[in-house]
Amino acid sequence: MRNTSLLLRATGLLAVAGLGATVWLGIWVTPPDEHMGNLVRLLYIHPPAAWVAFLAYGVAFLASLLYLWPRTRDLRLDRVAGASAEVGVVFTALxxxxxxxxxxxxxxxxxxxxxxLTTTALLFVLYLGYLALRSVPGDPVVRARRSAIGALIAFIDVPIVYFSVDWWRSLHQPPTVDLATRQMYVHGSMAWTMLLGFVAMTLLYCWLVGHRYRLATLVAIAESEGAEVALAERRAEARSDRLVGAGLGRLADVPSSPALEPAGAARAETMVETLGSEWRPEGGAGLAGSSAS
Amino acid sequence: MSGYIEAGYAVVLGGLTVYGTLLVARERSARRRLPEALWRRRPASHGAEPAAGSPGDGTGPTEP
Known part of the structure; x- marks a missing residue:
C-alpha cells in the first residue's frame, strides 16, 4: 500500500508539472489565433476541464453499474463513484x-x-443532487444502492451535453476534438499545448479521486467505529445494571461481547491496508502490530 | 492580453488548488482522528493498555 501512496504522490507531482507547462506554453509561447486573437489561450484549460468532468461522470457511471451488478457488488465501488462524481462537480463548475x-x-x-450551456448547467445540478443523495444518512448498503441508481440516471445528461451542439442550433462551437471522426480543429503548437492540458488535467483528476477515495474510506471506518463504540457503551451500561441487580457474586455469568472483537480487528486491518504505515506512531508497532496481540 | 484570459486561468487553477488543499487537509484530519476512535474501544475489549506512543495513549498518531 505504500506503493499506492507513492504512485499517488508521483501522479500529483506530474499533474502540477504538466499544468505549469500548459500555463507557460498557453500564455507565453503559443501564437494568438487568427479569428479569436489572444482569447484562444483559454482553449488550453477550458476544454480539458470539460473533458475531466465527462471522464469523472463516466467513471462514476461505470462504478455504479458494477456496484449494482450482483457479482461485482462492493462498497469500494460505491466510494469510487462518490469520489469521482464529487471531483466531476468541481470540474463542471470550473x-x-x-x-x-x-x-x-x-x-x-x-x-x-x-x-x-443549459444542458451543462443541468448536469451540474443533477450531480449536486447525486451528492446530496449520498449524504442522506442510512445503512451503507442501502445508501450505496440508491446512490448507484442516482448516478445512472444523472449520466443520461452526459451524451446530451456532448451532442447538443450537433442536435440543436448553438452559439458554442463544435467540440475542438471530435471523438466520432477523431479530428482536431487546432494544429501545431496549439494542438500540443491543448493535448498537454488534457493529460495534466487527467492526472490531476486521478490524484484528486485518489485522495477523495481515501477520505471516504476513513469516514466509512470512522462511522462504523462510532456505531461499534456506542453499541459497546450501551452493552456495558446494560451489563453494569445487571451487575447491580444481581449482585457482584454473579460476575462470572455476565456475557462479554465477543462479536465486536473480530469486527474491530478486521476493520483495523482494512485501515492498515488503506493507509499503509503512514500514520503509525514512531517507535511503536502501530495498529498492525498491536492488533495481532 | 485582456483580463479575461488571466481571469479564466485564475478561476480554474485557483479553484483546483483550493479544492485539492481542502481535500488533503480533510484526509489528514480524518486520519488523525480515526486511530484514536479505534483504540478507544480496543484496549478495553482486549483487556490491555495500548503501548506507549501509540494512538491510544493520548499522544495521537505521528504524521509522516
Whole structure:
C-alpha cells in the first residue's frame, strides 16, 4: 500500500508539472489565433476541464453499474463513484465559470440559454443532487444502492451535453476534438499545448479521486467505529445494571461481547491496508502490530 | 492580453488548488482522528493498555 501512496504522490507531482507547462506554453509561447486573437489561450484549460468532468461522470457511471451488478457488488465501488462524481462537480463548475469568462468577450454576454450551456448547467445540478443523495444518512448498503441508481440516471445528461451542439442550433462551437471522426480543429503548437492540458488535467483528476477515495474510506471506518463504540457503551451500561441487580457474586455469568472483537480487528486491518504505515506512531508497532496481540 | 484570459486561468487553477488543499487537509484530519476512535474501544475489549506512543495513549498518531 505504500506503493499506492507513492504512485499517488508521483501522479500529483506530474499533474502540477504538466499544468505549469500548459500555463507557460498557453500564455507565453503559443501564437494568438487568427479569428479569436489572444482569447484562444483559454482553449488550453477550458476544454480539458470539460473533458475531466465527462471522464469523472463516466467513471462514476461505470462504478455504479458494477456496484449494482450482483457479482461485482462492493462498497469500494460505491466510494469510487462518490469520489469521482464529487471531483466531476468541481470540474463542471470550473468549466461553467471559465466558459462564462470566455463567452463575455466572444458573445458579448456572461450567460445565454444556449443548448450546450443549459444542458451543462443541468448536469451540474443533477450531480449536486447525486451528492446530496449520498449524504442522506442510512445503512451503507442501502445508501450505496440508491446512490448507484442516482448516478445512472444523472449520466443520461452526459451524451446530451456532448451532442447538443450537433442536435440543436448553438452559439458554442463544435467540440475542438471530435471523438466520432477523431479530428482536431487546432494544429501545431496549439494542438500540443491543448493535448498537454488534457493529460495534466487527467492526472490531476486521478490524484484528486485518489485522495477523495481515501477520505471516504476513513469516514466509512470512522462511522462504523462510532456505531461499534456506542453499541459497546450501551452493552456495558446494560451489563453494569445487571451487575447491580444481581449482585457482584454473579460476575462470572455476565456475557462479554465477543462479536465486536473480530469486527474491530478486521476493520483495523482494512485501515492498515488503506493507509499503509503512514500514520503509525514512531517507535511503536502501530495498529498492525498491536492488533495481532 | 485582456483580463479575461488571466481571469479564466485564475478561476480554474485557483479553484483546483483550493479544492485539492481542502481535500488533503480533510484526509489528514480524518486520519488523525480515526486511530484514536479505534483504540478507544480496543484496549478495553482486549483487556490491555495500548503501548506507549501509540494512538491510544493520548499522544495521537505521528504524521509522516
Amino acid at each position: 468549466t461553467l465559470l471559465s466558459g462564462s469568462i470566455w463567452g463575455r468577450p466572444t458573445w458579448g454576454t456572461w450567460w445565454t440559454w444556449d443548448p450546450l
